[in-house]
Amino acid sequence: MSEMTLPFAPARETAATSYLGEGHTLTSWLLTTDHKRIAILYALSITVFFFIGGIVVGLVRLELISPTGWFMTSDEYNRAFSIHGIVMVWFFLVPSIPATMGNFILPMMIGAPDVAFPRLNLLSWYLYVIGAAFTVYVLLSGGVDTGWTFYPPFSTGYSNSNVIPAAVGVFVVGFSSIATGVNFLATVHMLRAPGMTWFRLPLFAWSMYTVSMVMVLATPVLAMSLLLISAERFFGFPIFDATIGGDPLLFQHIFWFYSHPAVYIMILPAMGVVSEVFACFARRRVFGYSFMVFALLVIAVVGFMVWGHHMFVAGQSPFANLVFSFLSFMVAVPSAIKVFNWTATLYRGQIGLEAPMLYALGFVGLFTIGGLTGLFLASVPIDIAATDSYFVVAHFHFIMVGGSVSAFMAGIHYWWPKVTGRLYNEFAAQCAAITMFIGFNLTFMPQFVMGWLGMPRRYHLYPDVFQIWHVLSSGGAAVLAVAYLLPLGYLGWSLIGGQRAGDNPWAATGLEWQTPSPPPRQNFLHPPRVTSEPYAYHEFGRAREQDGETSISGQGDVS
Amino acid sequence: MTDLARALQEPWPDLRMQREGVSLGMWFFLASEVLFFAALFCSYAIYRSYNPEAFRIAGAHTKVIYGSINTVLLLTSSLTMTVALRAATAQLRRVTLICLGITVALGLAFLITKGLEYHDDIEEHLVPGTGFPLSPPATQIFWGLYWIMTGIHAIHLSAGVVVVIAVMIIFGRRIIPVQGSTMEGVAIYWHFVDSVWIFLYPLIYLAGRA
Amino acid sequence: MSNGGSDMRSLWRGPLLAWIVLMGLFAISLGSAYIPLGHGNVAVNLLIAAVMLAVLATFLMDLKNAKSLVRIVAMAGLFWIMMMFSLTFSDYLTRW
Known part of the structure; x- marks a missing residue:
C-alpha cells in the first residue's frame, strides 16, 4: 500500500564505497543478494545466450542464401531455427530488460535500498542458470526440431528430438521470471521512498510494474502447457491426442495464453526505457504522463485477451476469430497513444543525438512499423493469406528485435555510466546505433516483401524468385552482426580506459542519478525524499545551453 | 527485543512492513499458482463439455472413499494451520509448534492415503495407454488428467510439508522467532493447496456418482 | 509465554466454526453427488466448492482482515x- 512515510533503512556507508568494491571473490558474486550484482550476473548470462542465439540464426541466414540449400539437411535446419527461437525468446528477450536494468535500476529509481526479497532475487538467477543448462544440453545433444512453439501432435508423438529437456529448460526459466515478477511487484508496492507517490513513479518503474504483472499471471500457464505435452510424450497420457477425442488446438490455446502476453513482456520494458531516454535527451517532460501510465496498464490487461489471433487458420471457430480479431485491434489503441506521446515529447525539445537517443529513435520507427503490420495480421482475411509466411516473421522481428533489442541497447547505453562509473566512446556508440538501424532494416524489410509474395516460414528450400530477397536479408544479418559486436568492443574498453562518469553525466532527473556512480551497496548515501513529479527537466536548468554544448533556439518547455 | 531484531531482514525498515510484504508477495505468487492450475481446470472443463458420457464412466472408477478421507484431512490441516498462525502472532511459541506438528501429520496422512489410492488405481490398470480397461477411448483423457491433476497437487502438498518441517526446525532452534514474517507466507501457501483440492475433489471423485 | 484457557478459546473459536461449516458443506457435496440430477450434479458440486473456497479464504486465510x-x-x-x-x-x- 502507499505508505508515504516509509522509514528508510539507515544508510551505513559513510564514504563512497561502491557496490563493486564490496568483495572481489567469486563467491562474493555468486552468493550476493545485492540487486545490482544480480543484475550484472543476469546481464552476463543473457549476453552469452544472445550470442548463442545469434550464431545459430547466422547459420540459418547463411543456409538461406541458396534456394536449394547447401550445408544443412532439412532436419538440421528445423533444429537450427527452433533453438534460435527458444534461446532468443526465453533466454534473452524475456529476461533482457527486466532482469538486468529492472533489477539494477528499479529499486534505485523508487528510492529503495534493495528489492523486497533479495534472496528470492538470487534464486531467480539460479533458476535461470538451471534452465539455461538444460537448453545448452539440448543444443549439444542434437537440438530440438519442433519450433519454439512445441505444437502437438508433432512435439508429443512424432518428433525424434530432445523435446522434454527443452521443455524442462523453458519450464524452469519460467519460474525465474515469476520470481522476478513477484519481487518487483512487492518492491514497488512496499518500498517506495517517502514522497514517491504512484503518479511520481518514473515510467520505467511503471513499465516494470506492469510487466511483472504479466510475468506473474501468464508464465504459469506456459509451464502447464509444457507440462501437459511432456506428460503426453513421457507417460503417454493422451491429453492432446485427436484419435481418442483430444484436441491439439487446446494446447495452442494454453500456449498462446502465455505466449501472446509474452510479447508484452518483451515490449513493455522497452517502452519504459524509451520514455526515460526521450525525456532526458529531449530535455522535456514526458508528454501526457498519466496517459502513458494507463496505456501501459491497458496493454498489460488487454494483452491477455488477444491470444486467439495466432490461431485464425488453425481450426478455431469463426466466431472466436471475430472476437479475437476485434480485441487485437483494441490493443493497438494504447500502443498508438504511446507512439503519439513520444512524438509529442520530442516536439520543440532540445534534442541531442547521443547514442541512447539514436537507439530510442530507432525503436519508435521500427516499433511503429511492427505494430502497424500487426494490425494487418490481426484482421482475419489478411491473416488467412499471410499466415505462416515471412510477413509474420518480419512483423514480429520488428517488434522483438527492432523494438525490444533497440530499447535494450538504448537502456544499456543510457545507464552504463551509472552501472560502471565510466563513459564509453560516444562516437563509436553512435556508429553502432546507426549500423544497427541500417542492418536491421536491410534484414527484415526484404522479409516483408517475400512474405507478401508467398514465401512460407520455416522452409529452407524455396523457389528461385525469392533468392534475391533472401540474399539481401542475409547481407543485412551480417551488418546486424557487426552492429551487435561493436558494443562489446567500446563498452569493454570503457571499463579500462573510459573517463570517470560522475554522478549524473546526462544531467538526468530521477533518483538513480542522485547517488554516486557506481552506486554504494545501500544505493544512497542519504535517505532519498521525493518532492516533485518525474521528468522535471524544466527545473533542471537548461543544461545544454549552460554548458554551451548545443544551443537550439526553440524554447524547450513552455510552462 | 533482540529476539525481534533477529526476525527483521534486509531491506525492511520494520517488522510490521516485513510481514505485510511477505504476505503480499505470497499472494502475488498464489495469483501465479492460480493460473497454473487454471490451465489444467480449463482443459478439464473443455474435455468434459465435449465428452460428458466418457467422463461420467471414467469418473465412476475413482476411489471416492480415499478422496473423501483426504478432503477431511486437508480441511482439518487448514484449521490447525490457521491456529498455528494465530498462535505465532500472539507469540505462543509452544502452541505454534504443536499446531504445525499436527498440520504436518495431517499432510503426511493425506500423502499416504494418496499413495494407497494410486496403488489401487495401478492394480486396476487405470493408467492411459495400451490395455486401458475402460471405453470409450475418451475415458483415457479423464484418467490422464486425473494423474496429472492429483500428481501436481501432491507435489505441491509435499513441498508444503517439507517447508513446514523446515519452519518447525527453525522455530524449534529459535533461529527466527515465531512472530516473524515466516508464518504468514507458509500459512497462505498451505491454504492455497487446500483450496485447489476443494475443486479437485468434486471434479474427480464426484464426477460419475449419480 | 503462559497462556490461559480463555486465550486458547479465542485462538480456536473462529477457525473452528469455519471448519465446522466446511465439513458440513463437504458432506452436502458428497451426498448430493449420489442424487441423479443430470448436469445439475456438477453445477451443485461446483457451487458448493465455490462457497467452500469463499469460507476458507475469508476466515481461514483471513481475507476478512x-x-x-x-x-x-x-x-x-x-x-x-x-x-x-x-x-x-x-x-x-x-x-x-
Whole structure:
C-alpha cells in the first residue's frame, strides 16, 4: 500500500564505497543478494545466450542464401531455427530488460535500498542458470526440431528430438521470471521512498510494474502447457491426442495464453526505457504522463485477451476469430497513444543525438512499423493469406528485435555510466546505433516483401524468385552482426580506459542519478525524499545551453 | 527485543512492513499458482463439455472413499494451520509448534492415503495407454488428467510439508522467532493447496456418482 | 509465554466454526453427488466448492482482515481465470 512515510533503512556507508568494491571473490558474486550484482550476473548470462542465439540464426541466414540449400539437411535446419527461437525468446528477450536494468535500476529509481526479497532475487538467477543448462544440453545433444512453439501432435508423438529437456529448460526459466515478477511487484508496492507517490513513479518503474504483472499471471500457464505435452510424450497420457477425442488446438490455446502476453513482456520494458531516454535527451517532460501510465496498464490487461489471433487458420471457430480479431485491434489503441506521446515529447525539445537517443529513435520507427503490420495480421482475411509466411516473421522481428533489442541497447547505453562509473566512446556508440538501424532494416524489410509474395516460414528450400530477397536479408544479418559486436568492443574498453562518469553525466532527473556512480551497496548515501513529479527537466536548468554544448533556439518547455 | 531484531531482514525498515510484504508477495505468487492450475481446470472443463458420457464412466472408477478421507484431512490441516498462525502472532511459541506438528501429520496422512489410492488405481490398470480397461477411448483423457491433476497437487502438498518441517526446525532452534514474517507466507501457501483440492475433489471423485 | 484457557478459546473459536461449516458443506457435496440430477450434479458440486473456497479464504486465510490490496490480488487471480475460460470457450462452444 502507499505508505508515504516509509522509514528508510539507515544508510551505513559513510564514504563512497561502491557496490563493486564490496568483495572481489567469486563467491562474493555468486552468493550476493545485492540487486545490482544480480543484475550484472543476469546481464552476463543473457549476453552469452544472445550470442548463442545469434550464431545459430547466422547459420540459418547463411543456409538461406541458396534456394536449394547447401550445408544443412532439412532436419538440421528445423533444429537450427527452433533453438534460435527458444534461446532468443526465453533466454534473452524475456529476461533482457527486466532482469538486468529492472533489477539494477528499479529499486534505485523508487528510492529503495534493495528489492523486497533479495534472496528470492538470487534464486531467480539460479533458476535461470538451471534452465539455461538444460537448453545448452539440448543444443549439444542434437537440438530440438519442433519450433519454439512445441505444437502437438508433432512435439508429443512424432518428433525424434530432445523435446522434454527443452521443455524442462523453458519450464524452469519460467519460474525465474515469476520470481522476478513477484519481487518487483512487492518492491514497488512496499518500498517506495517517502514522497514517491504512484503518479511520481518514473515510467520505467511503471513499465516494470506492469510487466511483472504479466510475468506473474501468464508464465504459469506456459509451464502447464509444457507440462501437459511432456506428460503426453513421457507417460503417454493422451491429453492432446485427436484419435481418442483430444484436441491439439487446446494446447495452442494454453500456449498462446502465455505466449501472446509474452510479447508484452518483451515490449513493455522497452517502452519504459524509451520514455526515460526521450525525456532526458529531449530535455522535456514526458508528454501526457498519466496517459502513458494507463496505456501501459491497458496493454498489460488487454494483452491477455488477444491470444486467439495466432490461431485464425488453425481450426478455431469463426466466431472466436471475430472476437479475437476485434480485441487485437483494441490493443493497438494504447500502443498508438504511446507512439503519439513520444512524438509529442520530442516536439520543440532540445534534442541531442547521443547514442541512447539514436537507439530510442530507432525503436519508435521500427516499433511503429511492427505494430502497424500487426494490425494487418490481426484482421482475419489478411491473416488467412499471410499466415505462416515471412510477413509474420518480419512483423514480429520488428517488434522483438527492432523494438525490444533497440530499447535494450538504448537502456544499456543510457545507464552504463551509472552501472560502471565510466563513459564509453560516444562516437563509436553512435556508429553502432546507426549500423544497427541500417542492418536491421536491410534484414527484415526484404522479409516483408517475400512474405507478401508467398514465401512460407520455416522452409529452407524455396523457389528461385525469392533468392534475391533472401540474399539481401542475409547481407543485412551480417551488418546486424557487426552492429551487435561493436558494443562489446567500446563498452569493454570503457571499463579500462573510459573517463570517470560522475554522478549524473546526462544531467538526468530521477533518483538513480542522485547517488554516486557506481552506486554504494545501500544505493544512497542519504535517505532519498521525493518532492516533485518525474521528468522535471524544466527545473533542471537548461543544461545544454549552460554548458554551451548545443544551443537550439526553440524554447524547450513552455510552462 | 533482540529476539525481534533477529526476525527483521534486509531491506525492511520494520517488522510490521516485513510481514505485510511477505504476505503480499505470497499472494502475488498464489495469483501465479492460480493460473497454473487454471490451465489444467480449463482443459478439464473443455474435455468434459465435449465428452460428458466418457467422463461420467471414467469418473465412476475413482476411489471416492480415499478422496473423501483426504478432503477431511486437508480441511482439518487448514484449521490447525490457521491456529498455528494465530498462535505465532500472539507469540505462543509452544502452541505454534504443536499446531504445525499436527498440520504436518495431517499432510503426511493425506500423502499416504494418496499413495494407497494410486496403488489401487495401478492394480486396476487405470493408467492411459495400451490395455486401458475402460471405453470409450475418451475415458483415457479423464484418467490422464486425473494423474496429472492429483500428481501436481501432491507435489505441491509435499513441498508444503517439507517447508513446514523446515519452519518447525527453525522455530524449534529459535533461529527466527515465531512472530516473524515466516508464518504468514507458509500459512497462505498451505491454504492455497487446500483450496485447489476443494475443486479437485468434486471434479474427480464426484464426477460419475449419480 | 503462559497462556490461559480463555486465550486458547479465542485462538480456536473462529477457525473452528469455519471448519465446522466446511465439513458440513463437504458432506452436502458428497451426498448430493449420489442424487441423479443430470448436469445439475456438477453445477451443485461446483457451487458448493465455490462457497467452500469463499469460507476458507475469508476466515481461514483471513481475507476478512486483510488489506484491500491483498483482496484485490486474490480477486485478480479469479478475474484472469474468468478471462481464460470465457475466451477459450468462445472458441469451443461456437465450433461446427
